[in-house]
């Protein structure tokens with residue numbers, strides 16, 4: 001994978017026209033210029049954040065917005081997937097109404113994927129839609145959730161069951177915010193990053209493997225190259241299929257089983273950890289279908305383990321996992337659009353994966 005990165009930004013097109021910039025930076029110094037281009041001088045701003053990230057970064061970000069807008073308020077909720085729900089959204093709606101936010105005003109998501117998904121959904125639905133921008137602060141949010149416009153909340157423990165496709169006006173990444181990200185959360189982001197290599201770029205997958213120590217050490221230049229490349233993989237997929245009518249489903253590789261595990265483990269495993277387990281089951285199905293060979297299957301498992309990710313789980317049963325997949329959003333008239341690997345770096349949609357094969361693959365990931 002040869003990548004010459006001579007810029008700190010990339011443009012995302014949507015329905016074949018420029019939509020928003022993804023800006024990569026070592027700090028918040030470029031944020032002022034970026035938001036000035038959005039002409040927010042007469043806007044009210046609500047920074048949406050949570051109890052871990054807010055105390056670290058909200059004041060610095062608020063100061064930047066204060067010097068460019070009419071008014072800035074902060075909405076902070078308790079961190080964690082358990083608060084990615086309609087109750088939190090309702091609290092945010094109430095704050096916006098009480099502060100007389102109108103359609104001219106804007107939300108700012110400052111946090112990980114939970115903040116980004118919820119802020120985007122609130123922006124998509126408040127007054128039938130107001131602008132929002134993403135300032136992702138977790139690795140997973142920087143390489144995945146802040147890009148592509150999937151927004152939403154969990155509903156009765158079903159993942160992302162309520163939501164909207166709604167694009168941000170800007171994605172601003174301060175890579176230095178990762179310095180405060182706990183290791184387990186950092187490794188969780190690697191689940192989505194390994195996924196990017198597996199579905200679209202075998203050179204990238206092997207580059208991750210070769211650079212695993214620098215990645216674990218959070219070497220800045222390696223981190224920048226990795227985040228930039230993952231964003232590029234996702235950008236290209238979502239530009240081609242913004243509302244997942246086709247190949248955007250490839251980004252869901254590992255998620256059919258992954259989301260089921262996330263639900264059945266009562267969100268005690270992190271999203272990226274569940275994606276890792278889901279990748280193993282999907283890779284195993286790809287092995288059974290003779291798309292990949294044993295060496296490649298073991299290579300995938302070993303690479304996930306290099307990034308401290310789980311490849312098995314326990315205390316759940318295969319039938320419950322498969323039952324949970326029936327609510328997968330990739331279901332199409334009772335047939336799952338399951339994502340398999342035709343080879344490393346080349347995923348595809350397979351509508352022939354039946355109940356028995358799903359059960360068989362689950363037994364591979366469930367430790368007795």
Ligand SMILES: NC(=O)c1ccc[n+]([C@@H]2O[C@H](COP(=O)([O-])OP(=O)(O)OC[C@H]3O[C@@H](n4cnc5c(N)ncnc54)[C@H](O)[C@@H]3O)[C@@H](O)[C@H]2O)c1
Nearest residue numbers: 052079112113114137138140144145150177180181185271
């Ligand atoms: N919309 C999408 O396309 C998309 C893509 C992938 C994942 N997701 C969703 O994103 C969520 C997972 O995102 P996540 O892993 O960022 O979870 P998260 O938002 O819960 O953040 C992970 C943890 O790290 C903390 N944190 C975040 N940034 C930090 C920082 N800079 N310093 C210290 N602590 C920090 C958070 O408080 C939290 O405890 C899931 O709900 C998943 O469904 C959405």
Ligand SMILES: O=C(O)C(=O)C[C@@H](O)[C@H](O)[C@H](O)COP(=O)(O)O
Nearest residue numbers: 144148150159160248251252255329
């Ligand atoms: O952006 C996408 O499309 C993805 O599938 C990215 C996934 O990593 C992410 O977890 C997404 O939220 C899952 O989509 P969902 O439609 O299954 O909720």
Ligand SMILES: [Zn+2]
Nearest residue numbers: 192255271275
């Ligand atoms: Zn995901």
